[in-house]
Each structure stands twice: as C-alpha cells, then as structure tokens.
Amino acid sequence: MFEDLFYGLAKGTVVFFLVFVAYLINLLILQPLKFRKKFSKYSNVYISEKFNPLVGDMNHEVQCVNEGKVHYAHYAKRAHILAKYDLQAKLEGIEPVIMIISDKACKQFCSFMPRSIDRINAEKGINVLLQHSLIVDRSDKRTMARRKNFSSWIGLNSASKYIPRTVGFCQDMLEAMTTEGKTDLLKHLNKLTFDVFTKILFGNDVDTLVARLYPYENPDGQIEEIGLGEYVIRLAARYADQLYNPVTFIFPFFAKRKLMNPYKRDNRNLQTFRAALRNIISTSKDENTIGKKFYYSPGLSEDEGLDDLFLVMGAGSETTAHSMASCLYYLNKYPECHEKLIKDLTRCGFTKGCDYEKQYNLDNIQECSYLNYVVKETFRMDSVVPGGSEYGASEDIEICGVPIPKGTKVKLDLISNHFSDDKWLEPFEFVPERHDIESDFYERSRKAGKVEDAYSRRAFSHGQRNCPGQSFANMQLKVVMAFLVSHMNFKFDKEDLEKDGIGFGLGSQFKPQVNVSKI
Numbered sequence: 001m002f003e004d005l006f007y008g009l010a011k012g013t014v015v016f017f018l019v020f021v022a023y024l025i026n027l028l029i030l031q032p033l034k035f036r037k038k039f040s041k042y043s044n045v046y047i048s049e050k051f052n053p054l055v056g057d058m059n060h061e062v063q064c065v066n067e068g069k070v071h072y073a074h075y076a077k078r079a080h081i082l083a084k085y086d087l088q089a090k091l092e093g094i095e096p097v098i099m100i101i102s103d104k105a106c107k108q109f110c111s112f113m114p115r116s117i118d119r120i121n122a123e124k125g126i127n128v129l130l131q132h133s134l135i136v137d138r139s140d141k142r143t144m145a146r147r148k149n150f151s152s153w154i155g156l157n158s159a160s161k162y163i164p165r166t167v168g169f170c171q172d173m174l175e176a177m178t179t180e181g182k183t184d185l186l187k188h189l190n191k192l193t194f195d196v197f198t199k200i201l202f203g204n205d206v207d208t209l210v211a212r213l214y215p216y217e218n219p220d221g222q223i224e225e226i227g228l229g230e231y232v233i234r235l236a237a238r239y240a241d242q243l244y245n246p247v248t249f250i251f252p253f254f255a256k257r258k259l260m261n262p263y264k265r266d267n268r269n270l271q272t273f274r275a276a277l278r279n280i281i282s283t284s285k286d287e288n289t290i291g292k293k294f295y296y297s298p299g300l301s302e303d304e305g306l307d308d309l310f311l312v313m314g315a316g317s318e319t320t321a322h323s324m325a326s327c328l329y330y331l332n333k334y335p336e337c338h339e340k341l342i343k344d345l346t347r348c349g350f351t352k353g354c355d356y357e358k359q360y361n362l363d364n365i366q367e368c369s370y371l372n373y374v375v376k377e378t379f380r381m382d383s384v385v386p387g388g389s390e391y392g393a394s395e396d397i398e399i400c401g402v403p404i405p406k407g408t409k410v411k412l413d414l415i416s417n418h419f420s421d422d423k424w425l426e427p428f429e430f431v432p433e434r435h436d437i438e439s440d441f442y443e444r445s446r447k448a449g450k451v452e453d454a455y456s457r458r459a460f461s462h463g464q465r466n467c468p469g470q471s472f473a474n475m476q477l478k479v480v481m482a483f484l485v486s487h488m489n490f491k492f493d494k495e496d497l498e499k500d501g502i503g504f505g506l507g508s509q510f511k512p513q514v515n516v517s518k519i
C-alpha cells in the first residue's frame with residue numbers, strides 16, 4: 001500500500017514537473033518567438049536581430065550598464081537604425097510591447113486615444129505603488145477631471161507663487177554643498193526639489209512631522225530610519241525593481257497577493273509611508289495647502305486622494321532634480337554654453353546679490369531666452385523619464401499599416417527620436433542655439449531640412465495623458481539654474497565629462513561627485 005502511495009506521489013510529482021516545464025517553455029520562449037514572428041513580416045517594424053530568451057531586448061540595457069553607460073544610452077546609439085522604422089516589436093524581458101517610434105506613428109497613437117488606446121493598469125511595478133492614483137486609470141471623464149484639478153493646482157500660475165521659496169531653498173543648498181568639498185550633487189538636488197514640494201503640499205505647520213525620520217525595512221530585514229524624501233526615492237526604486245523580478249511574470253499570483261518577499265516587505269514599507277502622509281495631512285491646520293486639495297478632493301475616495309498626493313511627490317521631485325543634474329553636467333561639458341548662459345543671466349538681472357524678492361519672478365525668468373534654450377536642449381539630450389507609461393490597445397487597431405490586436409501593450413519611444421540624424425543637425429552635440437530661430441545654427445538646420453515639428457521633442461510624452469507637470473518642471477529648472485549658475489562654480493570629474501553615455505534619468509546608476517564653490 002505504501003509502495004502504491006509512493007508511486008502515485010512520484011508520478012504526480014513528475015507530471016507536475018513536466019507541466020511546469022511546458023508552462024515555462026511556452027511563457028519564456030514560445031510566446032516571445034510568436035510575437036516576433038507575427039511582426040517580422042512588416043518592413044516598417046524593427047525587430048532586434050537576435051532573440052535573447054528571458055531578457056529579450058533588455059540585453060541592450062544590460063550591455064550599457066556593463067560598459068559604464070546609463071541603462072538607456074543604447075536608444076541614442078541605435079537612433080539611426082530606429083529612425084528607419086515606424087514601430088518596434090520589443091520584448092521587455094518576456095513582455096511583448098509595441099514601441100511607437102516615428103512621428104507618423106506618434107500622431108496616429110495620439111489620435112487613437114482614448115477610445116482605442118488608453119492607459120492599462122498592469123498591476124505591476126510602479127502601478128502597484130500608485131494603485132489608487134490617476135496615473136493607472138483609463139482616460140474617462142472622472143480621470144480627466146482629476147487631471148484638470150492637477151493642472152490647475154500645479155499649473156504655471158499657481159506654481160509661480162513658489163518661486164521665492166525655491167530661491168530660499170537654493171540658498172540653503174548652496175551653503176550645505178560648499179561646506180563639503182566634493183559633494184553628492186543628486187542628493188542635494190533631490191532634497192531641494194523635495195523640500196519645495198513638501199512646502200507646497202503640506203504648508204508650514206507640519207514641519208516637524210515632515211522632517212521626522214520614519215522606519216524603513218531594508219532588503220536584508222534591518223530597520224533604518226529615513227526621511228520622507230528618501231522614502232519616495234526608495235519606494236519608487238523597489239517597485240521598479242519588481243518589474244525585473246522573474247516571480248512577477250512566472251508566479252504573478254504570489255506577487256499580486258504579496259505572499260513573499262520582496263512584495264511583502266515593499267508593501268509594509270508602502271503602508272508605513274502612506275500612514276505618515278495621512279498623519280501629516282490630518283495634523284496640518286493650514287486649510288489652503290495643495291495637499292489638502294488633493295486629499296479631500298470631492299468625489300474621490302481617501303485612498304485616491306492620498307495616492308494622487310503621493311503621485312505629485314513621486315512624479316514631480318526626483319524627475320526635476322535629475323534634470324537639474326543633467327543641465328549642470330552639460331554646462332560643464334560645454335563651457336562655451338556656460339559662458340553664454342552667464343552673460344544672458346547677467347543681461348536679465350540674475351546676478352549674485354541681486355534683490356531676490358524683486359528679481360526672481362515668472363516674467364524675468366521668461367525674459368532669459370538663452371536659459372530657455374539651455375533647458376530645452378537638456379530635455380533633448382537626457383530624457384529623465386526614459387520608460388514613459390504603459391498603454392494598451394483596447395480594440396484591434398492599425399498603426400502605420402500594421403495591425404495591432406486588442407490587448408497589446410503599447411509604449412512611446414521617448415528618446416531615440418532626440419538623436420535622429422534625419423531630424424536634428426549634429427544630434428549628439430549639446431547646442432542650445434538649435435532652439436533659437438534667429439541663430440545661424442537654426443538656419444543651417446533649416447537649410448538641411450531638419451526643423452523640429454510637433455513630435456520631435458518627447459521628454460514629456462504626447463497625447464491627452466502627457467505630463468501635466470511640464471510647465472512646473474520647466475519653471476523650477478529655470479529658477480534653480482538661474483540661481484546656481486550665478487552663484488556657484490562647479491566641476492564634475494574629468495572622467496565623467498569625457499565619457500560617452502552619461503545620463504541622470506530615473507534608474508540611472510550615476511551619482512556625480514562635484515566640486516562646488518561659491519562665486
């Protein structure tokens with residue numbers, strides 16, 4: 001009898017094992033191959049030459065990091081190849097995605113929104129982190145009303161009220177950086193943008209709660225005490241990492257139910273963070289904060305209000321801080337542009353010791369044309385949100401003659417276009433003048449037939465779900481650059497300046513150590 005039981009169990013185990021192996025072969029090899037085959041017949045769809053089981057086209061990312069470049073540097077390197085195509089059939093690991101490359105495809109993508117293409121809540125990675133926020137929702141009336149509120153609370157007019165605070169934080173940051181010798185630039189810039197956002201969101205009466213340290217559970221199980229700014233950065237990084245964890249795809253049940261680490265631990269940290277935000281909002285007596293407008297937004301549940309608030313903190317601060325690092329990096333790499341910018345700032349009255357209260361306002365900032373070109377060029381050279389968001393086809397559609405079945409994941413390529421030889425003259429050079437229609441460089445570009453159009457610049461994406469914080473980010477970048485460039489000398493490491501493929505977009509491994517002194 002025991003023998004029968006033993007054989008029965010052994011047989012069951014072998015059958016289970018074989019079924020599991022078949023499931024894995026289908027998931028990891030057959031389905032990805034089928035996807036490649038399906039699109040390989042279209043001459044306007046790019047498919048990478050080699051099939052890499054498990055990593056798919058992410059092998060480019062891995063290779064970049066191994067070569068000491070930022071993980072998305074390959075988009076620039078392969079821009080001349082991608083520019084020949086409308087679409088790319090890409091495997092992000094084992095996940096099939098149609099990437100929108102050409103302007104024509106981008107235009108059609110926008111025209112399909114929201115009826116046939118819309119956000120999908122893939123319930124993975126960052127989407128789980130912000131599961132009640134507007135970013136994961138389809139573009140129905142309610143979501144678009146949430147976005148409208150967003151734009152009016154964080155739009156240019158209301159945002160310009162915070163310019164004096166931003167300047168105040170810049171002064172504090174400069175003091176802190178100049179006492180350190182070589183300084184961790186990103187750490188300071190992250191703190192700066194986070195400080196600005198927390199003031200806007202929470203007001204003045206909860207400073208102690210905002211400045212408090214909160215418990216965070218490390219991957220090795222140790223508890224660390226960290227500030228809220230660091231919390232946002234770590235949560236975003238942990239949930240982005242979940243996307244590269246094979247369990248997310250192979251055993252989605254365990255990941256969704258948070259039955260094992262890192263899902264369980266990440267969720268515990270997320271709940272600690274959300275409780276901290278709730279406490280801060282309900283403690284604050286200041287009725288006019290933007291945080292309260294989000295949290296108590298009519299028609300939204302408490303969770304939705306809280307996650308929209310978290311979305312502003314996550315989407316707004318690290319992105320802008322990293323763009324500031326890019327901007328300073330390129331100014332250091334191209335000293336002639338730095339000199340020109342100093343002249344332009346001086347012309348517009350942004351000098352050391354000027355009357356900050358009077359000088360730093362929206363009108364004066366917008367007067368600085370070269371500053372504007374420098375910021376535009378920074379966004380072209382380094383797309384700080386390299387991944388963009390996830391969209392999906394909600395019915396069968398055709399883009400540039402290629403049928404895309406319902407349910408296919410679709411994403412916009414936000415980088416390669418910025419380095420296309422067909423669109424830009426000398427695309428790998430940092431040339432702010434290319435955005436100045438009165439410059440010689442612009443004239444040369446125009447004569448060569450390379451003039452930008454509605455879809456040439458993609459850092460903030462396109463369509464009705466593009467970035468609603470664009471004006472805010474632009475303004476903040478200009479204010480901070482105007483202050484820092486007129487008050488500080490800075491020097492990145494020579495090795496970093498000479499190296500190709502440095503970038504500061506989200507997920508970048510670069511943490512520049514910079515020599516800073518006051519002017």
Ligand code: HEM
Pocket residue numbers: 134135136147150154311312315316317319320323383384385388389390414459460461462464465466467468469470472473
């Ligand atoms: C350098 C700065 C920034 C860049 C490059 C950037 C870029 C992006 C990109 C590429 C997206 C995805 C758009 C898409 O799905 O097609 C996005 C979404 C979003 N961004 Fe930004 N962003 C920046 C700063 C900000 C700031 C300062 C805020 C808030 C004040 C903000 C708020 C948002 C929100 C709420 C969304 C989601 C919109 C929706 O789902 O409808 N961003 N951003």
